[in-house]
Amino acid sequence: MSMDLSSRVPSGAIERLWDKARFEMKLVNPANKRKYNILVVGSGLAGGSAAASLAELGYNVKCFCFQDSARRAHSIAAQGGINAAKNYQNDGDSIYRLFYDTVKGGDFRSREANVYRLAQISVNIIDQCVAQGVPFAREYGGTLANRSFGGAQVSRTFYARGQTGQQLLLGAYQALERQVDAGRVKMFPRTEMLGLVVIDGKARGIVTRDLVNGKIESHAADAVVLGTGGYGNVYYLSTNARGSNCTAIWRAYKHGAAFANPCFTQIHPTCIPVSGDYQSKLTLMSESLRNDGRIWVPLKPGDQRPPNEIPEPERDYFLERRYPSFGNLVPRDVASRNCKAVCDEGLGVGNNGLGVYLDFADAIKRLGVAVIRERYGNLFDMYERITGEDPYKVPMRIYPAIHYTMGGLWVDYSLMSTVPGLFVIGEANFSDHGANRLGASALMQGLADGYFILPYTIGEYLARTKLDKVQTDYAEFKREESEVETITKRLLSIRGERTVTSFHRELGKVLWDYCGMSRNAVGLKLALGKIRELREGYWHNVDVLGGPEDFNQALEHAGRVADFFELAELMCIDALDRNESCGAHFREEYQTPDNEALRDDQRYCYVAAWVFKGANQPPELHAEPLKFEYVRPTQRSYK
Template identity: 80%
Template sequence: MKLDSKIPSGPIQEKWDRARFEMKLVNPANKRKYNIIVVGSGLAGGAAAASFGELGYNVKCFCYQDSPRRAHSIAAQGGINAAKNYQNDGDSIYRLFYDTVKGGDFRAREANVYRLAQISVNIIDQCVAQGVPFAREYGGTLSNRSFGGAQVSRTFYARGQTGQQLLLGAYQALMRQVDSGSVTMFPRTEMVDLVVVDGRARGIVTRNLISGKIESHVADAVVLGTGGYGNVFYLSTNAKGSNATAIWRAYKRGALFANPCFTQIHPTCIPVSGDYQSKLTLMSESLRNDGRIWVPLAKGDTRPPMQIPENERDYYLERRYPAFGNLVPRDIASRAAKQVCDEGHGVGSTGLGVYLDFSDAIQRLGNSVVADRYGNLFKMYERITGDNPYEVPMRIFPAIHYTMGGLWVDYQLQSTIPGLFVIGEANFSDHGANRLGASALMQGLSDGYFVLPYTIGNYLAAARPDGLDANHAQFREAEENVNRITQRLLAANGQRTVDSFHRELGKILWDYCGMARNAEGLRLALGKIRELREEYWKNVLVGGEAEDLNQSLERAGRVADYFELAELLVTDALARNESCGGHFREEFQTPEGEALRDDANYSYVAAWEYKGPNQEPELHKEPLEFEHVHPSQRSYK
């Protein structure tokens, strides 16, 4: 298979304009004859479904939640980047483009990233017009802050709830279309298979989560905006329901999966407190602006933090990275925390935590300034841990947060299956090996509002509506496939619950394919995953019935997919013999312990093709070329 990224020719500044002009259009009167399925109602899916509805297409939008407003985009805190240069501080489209390619450690496509930076400015306009209550200055203009180590203030925000407000904007636009009849919502409905007819994506099979009914839906194009796969690790900052089933089953129907090993670990999360832990809560990265991170110098020191004198503390980030100190990028801060904990300096009952201490900031700025900046975060921390951060240092530890990998798409956001488009976190396209803060919201909305409405038209213009219906053999086959999986899961009737397997799988991944990876560990992990997967199919205990509201069965199907996805993730990590961004291979580091990229041999997108059950997937490479941003080593010393 030859991967054609379909990047338009010409100077990078003109590529998107040129592509838009070259794309075919669908006659406005014909648009209602086309059916589009959108799976997922977050920033990407919700924005796309609303925009398609406005254009006049017939849209069906699916989400597993009870309402499209609950998609996990809602939990994003920090903000959204845009190259508006409202602050007159030297920002530009080119600078946002440059920062994103560099931040992604030179593993993203330049043309895609440039388009993202161009569109970023339209996103802000659109959201303001929708009534997103962005933070404002006293004069009424939009307020910005600098975020994630950027040297310009380009982040727009709505308190600590930017994702929520942007999602509500998209949700409201979507509900307006629902009211007008152009979009039909299918909440509490999970996509469980993709249907490919004559080589084209022509529909999906879904499970109604209330009745358990399996149903088929036909369309002229299918869009997946189903988010990332971070929950393969069991513990992550993702919502409990976030899952990879839609993209995984599309992968098994022929869509290539790109860069699965590029996973992002966020350094400032509340540590695990016990075996019952169900998820990890993120504390905004902005805390590192004023908090100082440290651990006790002595191993296993169990004294309360305030009793540990200054000279018996190790401010390890300030020591190792004097220039950036506590503000080093996410991947570096995370790895350093793991290292000090591995060496036995970790704090808290589990030893997996480091202190984030505000006592200096409080002394310097006073309680009220600190409260003004971080008051809501401090409250949230206290609500969860019972500790008051004004008096006791916070305890934090890294957690899985975002997945840069996803289904492979070309410049038109089309996967390797014609008619299947993938947007937002579900695709692999714009963040390379590491995503910068405040860039996920930007990408989701860019794909949904401003890229896909054009590119899907280009596809549909060449695909005449043909009256295909759900009685086609391929739909029957897909429904049978889904029923078979369900029956097998229920029939196992073993001894262990779905969650106990998921937890164990997550632990294997976290231990061997988390913040630091090595070939030996990865090989070991492959064996362990396979072993556990075999046990899963024999010994899982799901309970209940197929045709009923059965939350255990919902999880069982998702975990079955996680086992296979975990294997691909580890395989990809093993095949990439370099360290870059979120992928740190211990064998490939500089003498100072920093990531060592291998541009000569690994400057490519690794796209994996499914070859059948228990077959090795086949690796296809899309070479990456850098004409504008020349690969260099990141240094934060």
């Protein structure tokens, strides 16, 4: 099968591309928009804003989420902020600088044109959210406040205390509910997408399961949009919500959508360390804490003294020492690897030695407790609730955890996957962050896709494409329904001896050990064997109780874990194939003398898009070459 991986980026100067693309788009007559049906799966920043904006334009929208309300989507948990090139602080920021920082931060594995567009749109997002009533932090004069955020030397991050994601999501959710009230969006909560329906090579609908009564249902449409988030939960322990999963994008992959850069997974340096094997998730402590907190470990291995009793000369502020110009604000991948490295040397703190201190004593001395409480109060409270320790008095303990997945379904400049009519937005696609995402850029991308890109590009697709009417009684829908039912029945019929969770936990451990913060060929090959073996075991020995027509949470989990097994394999294949280090993908064989990621631009300056070739067949690699005409690839240096 030949695969068209043309990015469809228009030609011309980068500043003009998005204007040009929009001008060249064919428009749908306003009166005709209500004749088009669009399915939006996911109701987070990307899905929610897309569903609301499409409905505002007049399209008929159905929106699906597995949670009990659109407002629960995991975007809600983003704490720190959202970037925008407003230059309100007069500190030299510009669209070009945000573009430059994002391309460099992504370690030259993203598409320049997409990133430039993202930086351009960033300014409109802030305006939109302010107008919706998002209560961003303000200065005393009433203007919007900013802070600087991991990896940036300008203050371009807008925030609402430590709840920025929540407030942006509620803005999108309220816009969505307004459209629900207007009758232009029909919302399907507690409904999970389990199948994609492709007719005549175009995405024409989905098959869902009602999580309350188990009903399998088909929905036909003119286009399908996936805004279903990332797949970090493949590692079992991650900062993602418990329900976050890869099922929608994975089933789309199995229907022909190429999966790009699956091994690009981001590890966040500042999370609360694991406390025991019952642990159900890891909790992120916003990266903004690194603005005022100082990271250190004791100089002596095995130093058992309480942190406050370790004098200054016996502490190693290792990030400040190794990276004098960025210090504690180095990008996430660099910070994470350094934290792991000091723990591997036996310098880690906490019961299991898997932790480093994040200390606010100096900041409290300099700024006072009141200022620190205003900036981080809710984060400090959260930390105290989970660990029982008071970070105003003793340093926090932190350790890296899986947080975000840069990989996702491949999309072109118009956010369309390799299946015509299937659009993918937000974290679910691969588009803008390359091999590493910068802090406060995920919210920006989700909202850029949903409010300002997809509403135009989907119109262009609908206007240019001849779409015959399809109905849910077509054979393609029936076939997909029966496939979905078969998987459900099979899972319920195994009645083995192990719980879904126990398998998921074991899979996560394999991936974390061999395809986590650093990888090598030997480990990845080992992991591939272990994953296949474990998957075999899963289909013979998992125990899922209850019936298909129940509110059956174990069954929901079982279906998601089945997909995680297959995705885990693809991640290892991709990591093994990419014989270089870049961004968050750190292959131990490829590093500079001072242990930084060593890219191989000669051989790997491309997007790896994997195509499904059938169960138990190796996937096929297609490469989209990347060209850097504006930001010259350099070795990243944060010294």
